[in-house]
Amino acid sequence: MSAARVCGSSRFGLGLLALLLAAGPALADSSLPAADYANTQLRDPAKEARARDLMGTLRCLVCQGQSIADSDAEMAGDMRSLVRKRILAGESPDTVRKSLIASYGDYVSYDPPFSWLTAPLWLMPLILIGLGAWLARGSFTRRRR
Amino acid sequence: MIAEAGLAALWLAAALAALQFVMAWIGIARDRDDIMVAVRPVAFVQGLLAVLAMALLITLFVQSDMSVLLVAQNSHSDKPLLYKFAGAWGNHEGSMLLWVTILGLAGAAVAMLEQNLAKPTLIATLGAQAVIALGFYAFLLFSSNPFARLDPAAPDGAGLNPLLQDPGLAFHPPTLYIGYVGISVAFSFAVGALVTRDVGPAFARAMRPWVLGARVFLTLGITAGSYWAYYELGWGGWWFWDPVENASLMPWLAATALLHSVSVLATRDGLRAWTVMLAVVAFSMSMVGTFLVRSGILTSVHAFAVDPKRGSFILALLAIYIGGALILFALRIGTVRQGRTFDLVSREGALVANNLLLSVILGIVLIGTLYPIVAASFGVQLSVGPPFFNKAAGPVALALVAIMGVGPLLRWRRDDAHELIDRMMLPIAAAALAGAGIFIATGGIAILPFLGLMLAAGLAAASVAPLWKRNLRRTPLFTWGMVVAHLGIAVSLAGMASESAFTRETLVAARVGEPHRVGPYIVRLDGISPAVGANWSALQAHLSVRRGEDGNWFVLRPQSRFFASPPTVTSESAIATMLDGQLYTVLGAADGQGRWQLRLWWKPYVTFIWLGGGLIALGGFLSLLGRVRRERRPAYREGYA
Amino acid sequence: MRRGHEAAGMKRGILWLPLAGFALVLVLIVYALFWPADRTVKSAMVGKPLPAFSVAPMLPGRPGLSNTMFADGTPRLLNIFASWCIPCIAEAPMLLRLKKMGVPIDALAIRDTPVAIRAFLERNGDPYRRIGDDRQSAVQLALGSSGVPETFVIDGKGRIVLQHVGDIREDDIPEILAALEQAK
Numbered sequence: 001m002s003a004a005r006v007c008g009s010s011r012f013g014l015g016l017l018a019l020l021l022a023a024g025p026a027l028a029d030s031s032l033p034a035a036d037y038a039n040t041q042l043r044d045p046a047k048e049a050r051a052r053d054l055m056g057t058l059r060c061l062v063c064q065g066q067s068i069a070d071s072d073a074e075m076a077g078d079m080r081s082l083v084r085k086r087i088l089a090g091e092s093p094d095t096v097r098k099s100l101i102a103s104y105g106d107y108v109s110y111d112p113p114f115s116w117l118t119a120p121l122w123l124m125p126l127i128l129i130g131l132g133a134w135l136a137r138g139s140f141t142r143r144r145r
Numbered sequence: 146m147i148a149e150a151g152l153a154a155l156w157l158a159a160a161l162a163a164l165q166f167v168m169a170w171i172g173i174a175r176d177r178d179d180i181m182v183a184v185r186p187v188a189f190v191q192g193l194l195a196v197l198a199m200a201l202l203i204t205l206f207v208q209s210d211m212s213v214l215l216v217a218q219n220s221h222s223d224k225p226l227l228y229k230f231a232g233a234w235g236n237h238e239g240s241m242l243l244w245v246t247i248l249g250l251a252g253a254a255v256a257m258l259e260q261n262l263a264k265p266t267l268i269a270t271l272g273a274q275a276v277i278a279l280g281f282y283a284f285l286l287f288s289s290n291p292f293a294r295l296d297p298a299a300p301d302g303a304g305l306n307p308l309l310q311d312p313g314l315a316f317h318p319p320t321l322y323i324g325y326v327g328i329s330v331a332f333s334f335a336v337g338a339l340v341t342r343d344v345g346p347a348f349a350r351a352m353r354p355w356v357l358g359a360r361v362f363l364t365l366g367i368t369a370g371s372y373w374a375y376y377e378l379g380w381g382g383w384w385f386w387d388p389v390e391n392a393s394l395m396p397w398l399a400a401t402a403l404l405h406s407v408s409v410l411a412t413r414d415g416l417r418a419w420t421v422m423l424a425v426v427a428f429s430m431s432m433v434g435t436f437l438v439r440s441g442i443l444t445s446v447h448a449f450a451v452d453p454k455r456g457s458f459i460l461a462l463l464a465i466y467i468g469g470a471l472i473l474f475a476l477r478i479g480t481v482r483q484g485r486t487f488d489l490v491s492r493e494g495a496l497v498a499n500n501l502l503l504s505v506i507l508g509i510v511l512i513g514t515l516y517p518i519v520a521a522s523f524g525v526q527l528s529v530g531p532p533f534f535n536k537a538a539g540p541v542a543l544a545l546v547a548i549m550g551v552g553p554l555l556r557w558r559r560d561d562a563h564e565l566i567d568r569m570m571l572p573i574a575a576a577a578l579a580g581a582g583i584f585i586a587t588g589g590i591a592i593l594p595f596l597g598l599m600l601a602a603g604l605a606a607a608s609v610a611p612l613w614k615r616n617l618r619r620t621p622l623f624t625w626g627m628v629v630a631h632l633g634i635a636v637s638l639a640g641m642a643s644e645s646a647f648t649r650e651t652l653v654a655a656r657v658g659e660p661h662r663v664g665p666y667i668v669r670l671d672g673i674s675p676a677v678g679a680n681w682s683a684l685q686a687h688l689s690v691r692r693g694e695d696g697n698w699f700v701l702r703p704q705s706r707f708f709a710s711p712p713t714v715t716s717e718s719a720i721a722t723m724l725d726g727q728l729y730t731v732l733g734a735a736d737g738q739g740r741w742q743l744r745l746w747w748k749p750y751v752t753f754i755w756l757g758g759g760l761i762a763l764g765g766f767l768s769l770l771g772r773v774r775r776e777r778r779p780a781y782r783e784g785y786a
Numbered sequence: 787m788r789r790g791h792e793a794a795g796m797k798r799g800i801l802w803l804p805l806a807g808f809a810l811v812l813v814l815i816v817y818a819l820f821w822p823a824d825r826t827v828k829s830a831m832v833g834k835p836l837p838a839f840s841v842a843p844m845l846p847g848r849p850g851l852s853n854t855m856f857a858d859g860t861p862r863l864l865n866i867f868a869s870w871c872i873p874c875i876a877e878a879p880m881l882l883r884l885k886k887m888g889v890p891i892d893a894l895a896i897r898d899t900p901v902a903i904r905a906f907l908e909r910n911g912d913p914y915r916r917i918g919d920d921r922q923s924a925v926q927l928a929l930g931s932s933g934v935p936e937t938f939v940i941d942g943k944g945r946i947v948l949q950h951v952g953d954i955r956e957d958d959i960p961e962i963l964a965a966l967e968q969a970k
Contacts, residue, residue: 029870030868030870030896030897030898031870032897032898032899032921033734033736033737034734034736034742035922035923036922039652039654039733039742039744040652040653040654041650041651041652052650056531057530057531057532059528059530061827061932062827062932062933063446064444064445064446065385065387065388065444065445065446066385066446067385067530067531069380070378070380070382070385072379072716074897075923075932075933078897078922078923078924078926078927079927081922082924082927100927101830102830102831103829103830103831103837103927103928103929103930104827104829104830104930104932105525105526105828105830105930106525106526106527106528107526107527107528107827108528109528109532110528110529110530110531110532110533111530111532111533112516112527112528112529112533117520117523117525117527118516118520118527120512121512121513121516121529121533122533122537124508124509124512124537125505125509125537125538125541128504128505128508128509129501129505129541132501132504132505133501135800136497136500136501140486140487140488140489140494140497422804425804426804429808433811436815440815440818440819442815442818442819442822443818444825456819457819460812460815460816460819463812464812467808468805468808468809468812471804471805471808472805474801474804474805475801475802475804475805478801479798479801511811515811515814515815517823518814518815518817518818518823519814521818521823522814522817526823526827526828
């Protein structure tokens with residue numbers, strides 16, 4: 001699939017370890033430090049909480065199934081920085097999520113939007129409860145009134 | 146030599162499994178007692194041979210025999226002994242062999258220990274067990290041979306993934322496998338009972354200890370896995386609704402429903418169809434789980450062994466076993482007489498609600514996990530993650546917790562709603578008190594954790610309520626088991642809600658000597674120094690930590706660790722566990738200006754999550770002990786749970 | 787009595803429901819196994835106009851990059867690359883070939899420094915007219931690109947026509963030329 005793509009997918013940062021140890025592995029990662037707000041919290045706790053909640057729902061695109069809040073990958077850090085900067089600037093989490101979806105499609109959000117395609121998914125709890133209740137009613141004694 | 150012996154043992158075991166199946170079939174079909182009698186010893190020897198094969202594989206790993214392909218691919222002579230040992234099952238082929246070994250052992254145990262079940266049903270059970278084993282033996286022998294040779298032998302191994310070099314590796318897979326195999330035994334019982342049309346209390350009593358035992362191990366396995374991921378991955382997350390995590394949760398949900406259902410069948414002769422169905426569902430979920438984590442069709446941070454060919458093999462096994470069982474179910478269950486009926490407001494009613502809600506959660510998790518495939522068939526790439534699962538399954542789970550509080554306080558067959566509310570006064574008061582307390586102390590938190598904490602308080606009160614006014618020394622062990630297990634759920638729920646609502650996070654680029662706050666703690670970076678281990682070297686941070694301005698200083702040492710074979714960097718978190726929570730610290734990268742990235746979390750009461758898990762397992766174990774002791778008493782009486 | 791029979795008939799049908807459910811799950815799994823989904827992350831911006839951006843030049847003496855520059859009537863390529871990216875080295879000869887055919891190529895350098903870029907261009911050739919400095923990947927994220935190298939075909943009005951993920955190989959060139967042709 002994306003066999004040609006090697007870069008941007010490393011989970012592990014190199015840091016100063018490569019200096020300490022003679023032969024470091026040849027990971028394809030930029031040697032620049034992380035983006036401004038990748039690992040720095042916003043000063044306003046309410047904004048930081050909103051940003052963190054949003055980060056937990058956004059997918060790291062170069063990882064094997066992690067959110068950007070849980071990933072060491074460089075690109076995840078860049079996305080975290082983007083989210084924090086925009087929340088800092090006053091945008092609502094929903095706006096930021098929508099703009100990332102505009103860039104990458106629904107894949108980037110772990111919260112699938114409600115559409116004709118995902119309607120069965122979101123309605124499944126109700127369907128299952130209804131089906132189960134109907135199946136179970138045979139077990140109950142029918143009271144004579 | 147050892148490898149060849151192991152392979153020979155494996156072939157022999159497979160042959161015996163085939164013999165076991167054929168003998169069971171003929172014995173039942175022709176009603177030949179002499180053949181049926183011979184099935185038990187065959188099952189016993191088959192189990193022994195499988196154990197021998199596994200023991201030989203472990204020997205090869207411990208000796209670091211690099212002429213065996215599996216050892217060369219997955220081990221290294223520098224590895225510490227524990228991880229050489231555990232490395233035997235830390236790979237695809239070895240873990241499949243472990244599965245088959247435990248399966249064989251379980252079959253042997255059923256053959257030797259089960260005394261109370263009607264003979265045809267027992268033999269049918271052993272036959273079903275043999276069919277399951279055969280499938281996996283075929284898988285091992287034809288597509289995943291663990292004893293394949295490497296010629297010429299490698300000079301040394303490719304090493305084990307350093308993320309798996311952890312006590313968790315030694316503990317997590319075997320526990321889960323014992324759980325899955327226990328479920329397979331329950332499945333075999335269900336199939337056996339369908340074949341001989343013997344779905345009744347006797348079959349339920351035979352099956353119950355296996356379900357209890359399996360579920361104890363599944364609980365332990367999931368709890369251990371969650372804690373392992375929590376401290377290993379370095380971000381403080383303990384559950385992500387990841388496909389592999391879901392794959393282990395689904396059998397647990399089904400096993401929990403089964404375990405309650407089988408009790409009703411054993412003591413009240415109700416819920417016959419539900420019990421058989423749940424046994425089939427539980428087994429199919431464990432097979433689906435085994436398949437999903439090895440097939441590569443879902444992306445997961447925990448997935449391993451991506452090989453589509455192996456995926457197809459397990460898929461075929463899945464289709465045959467479960468399809469066959471479901472066809473048998475549809476054909477036979479209609480002729481099984483319906484058990485007794487009961488009122489809506491009754492303990493049976495609560496247990497039906499319990500089954501129902503657990504099945505709903507199971508359905509949500511299954512469909513959520515597979516939905517990206519559905520979307521892909523329409524050409525859409527979709528991600529389904531925690532936001533969906535929390536919103537969809539969360540409320541159902543909370544409703545289930547409420548039922549869990551009410552159920553043990555209900556009478557069998559028929560009860561009165563008004564009297565019930567009287568009995569529930571204390572738990573309801575506890576929940577209300579907790580809710581008020583949280584609101585006053587915090588001024589309001591998110592709705593799901595809030596409800597979670599309230600319900601946890603109510604459930605805690607409700608779970609000990611059955612002990613009220615009882616002579617504690619004469620209370621049956623399985624009642625204690627129920628109390629402890631339900632209490633465990635309350636404790637675990639409290640931990641989850643607390644972690645979700647009250648975690649404090651501090652991310653900082655720290656200079657040496659600067660203090661930083663996280664929650665009630667002050668953390669100061671004193672320096673970075675090199676550290677060396679058996680097969681790794683690391684940068685270690687020396688953190689001085691104290692609680693508040695006047696606490697005693699203590700030290701935490703998180704590391705950034707570098708492994709040579711294969712070359713990987715991992716972060717080893719340093720965690721301080723207190724009575725009221727954990728302080729979780731991680732060392733990140735340097736920023737080139739003399740500052741080091743530190744990630745610090747204060748997680749109040751997070752340990753309750755796994756403590757609760759342990760309590761649930763303990764409760765199950767007490768129940769198992771109580772049931773087994775009761776069964777062995779000469780005069781058995783039907784009693785209340 | 788009749789009600790009992792109806793109930794029995796319905797009950798018989800229900801008994802096959804679990805098998806039907808399982809068959810459905812099996813179908814899904816077989817589908818996923820034998821027609822595996824394409825895991826490459828594609829941009830959702832294909833077919834849409836370029837997002838508004840303006841970045842500083844990476845090398846002095848060469849212009850920087852902004853979206854308005856793409857609306858001048860000529861279709862061109864936008865190459866996302868970096869000096870630390872190994873497949874970008876493999877791709878460089880193909881880009882030079884495209885340049886020789888007269889295709890204008892602009893670039894965004896991701897998380898990079900002028901020194902490293904200069905060295906890269908000296909070693910592997912320089913097919914670019916303009917190189918923008920995207921040090922914190924902000925423009926990359928806005929474009930819907932998730933790694934390096936990637937190449938976008940932009941038409942004369944500044945609309946994204948095609949996204950090529952990964953390095954450009956020899957057999958990718960016809961497709962790119964065709965897209966450029968169509969975008970005129």
